[in-house]
Amino acid sequence: MIAQRTLLASAVLSALASLPHSVFAQAQEQTLSAVVVTSTPFSNDEGAQILAPAKVLYGDELREKLGNSLGDTLSQELGVSASAFGAGASRPIIRGLEGPRVKILQNGMSVMDASSLSNDHAVGGEASTARQVEILRGPAALLYGSGAIGGVVNIINDRIPTVLNARPTGETELRYGTVDRTKNMSLSVDGAAGDIGLHIDGNLRDADDYRIPGNVSLSDPALGSGRLPNSFARANSIGFGASYIQDWGHIGASVGVNDDRYGIATAERSFITLKQTRFDLEGLIREPFGNIESLRFKLGHTDYAHTENLQDGTPATNFKNNALESRLELTHKPLAGWRGTFGLQTENSEFSALAADGSGPETVPITKTNSIAGFLVEERDFGPFRASAGARMESVKRTPDAVSDLKQRDFNLGSYSLGGLWTFTPGYGLGATASVAQRAPAIEELYSHGPHESTATFDIGDANLTKETSRNFELSLQKTEGLVRWKANIFQNRVKNFIYGRTDGTKVDEDGVAGGEFTQRFWAQNSATIRGAEAEVSYNLRGEGWSLRGFADTSRGKLTGLDNLPLQPATRFGGEVGYRQGPWRSGVKVLHAQQQDRLASFESFATPSYTRVDANLSFTQNIHSTQLTWFAIVKNLLNEDIRLSTSVLREVAPLPGRNLIVGVRTSF
Incomplete structure (x- = not known):
């Protein structure tokens, strides 16, 4: 293995050393196009987002990184790892923060699924039909939720059209992967009939159990090798949208359906069937009155359900979430030099996780949540200095079913952020952001008291949990112009009343009686601190000719007076080299993750x-x-045994081995 890596490094260095001067001269003439970040109120491009550091995946880069899940797709981005609960369920983890601290959006609205509750729950959004995927942090994140301490991931599929196309346009793709016999077909098409914009998108994915490089378990060869049992994943989705478009703006609606089935790679061999139907309504009015530049309103309704089934197909637990979200955003014209967006957001949901046969214990009782929030994000330039500020006030009420005999909880949340960017010379910026963000305990953290089949845990919530308060600080330095660009960030989050799941190893049965197959997991609180740093340097990243990139990220979370936070990401660094010329595009990327032995007191496996x-x-x-x-893509070329420290199943579920993906994509 060492010899392979040495040969690879030598080949890359030799290739770079042999580059003719004309190649670099040609590359220097290339210019990089701006990317509009739709999830900010200022329409800034990616390079300008220092106060809300963003990564925007789109085009060829998004297609090359596309995985079977959102977490897999984003897992190699700077500061982003994945929960990796098998092939079917993997959620992004940002700077060591996961679950409800990372908000997942679809076209600027919450996906309203159950993925934030547990690592075995798949994300309701589909990246294979996305036009772009955005990672957002900082003041603008307050537009979408006080609890988005880690950040926001926004999946953009433009399901509600905003422009009229002179002729039908779109993209279709077919791909096949060898490691799990993946067969994937996706499409996205836009058209118009008079003043009506039309859209359709869909995806079909069928993946078998995937191959692994060695044994299922590093410590117990008896658990098998070859393929990871019960790691299959099936996913189907389809969406339609239409809108009436005029010079004054547009109004439109869409409907989308997801139908998934995927295995959980534990000894119990359970599997999940998931169905979600989503309706959205959106309108935009330009210059509706006075000093208002635009008025945008959105309404989204989701009917979500998934069932955790035993190996023989017997339903064990039914999870349901019926949710309605509304947003009203007004962007005002410059006022005393300030420009920004303010608005209101409401959310009403009914969530439950109940025994499928109606007789067992309730994992989470029927609970209604009602929230209302007001938000404001502003920005102003003072010569070479740009200031940005955001604030959000939110009221959250969680009301469990009276039969559960659990008390209602009310939370008043206040979050705000202040940042500044000093462009001390053209193309170079020094920025700082300070924020305070509060989060209400999630439903399962408050009211859980029952078995969770897929995680093999008996979850016990605490109805007396208090709100989290996170004080965050980030310092950034970056170069944003020219062929050579770089950036470096350091950050610290101090969280009061941090909520986390802990276990003492006690085994109980489905009724909570000692001696069963479920591990007791308690929701608890303690102060915590997360610190980290990120750095990246690139040359000609999107131009023709040769391109280079180097990167590194690290973070560490600790509980005050105790030990490390659980499921923390490993320190990573790597590099990539690419070449584009005419119709050809190629690249090689190397990522190295160090051993992660900074474990929580109840963890025992160092990855x-x-x-x-x-x-x-x-x-x-x-x-x-x-x-x-x-196209042809090879992932995990060296066939490494990869186990993510952020995965609950890291001891028994390595990532897939070497995978050759071949396919064809059409754009018209």
């Missing part, structure tokens, strides 16, 4: 270090008005 190598090659040809792209 070993690993080196992951990915490569890609594509060729694009034009046939009349259609662009055809043939």
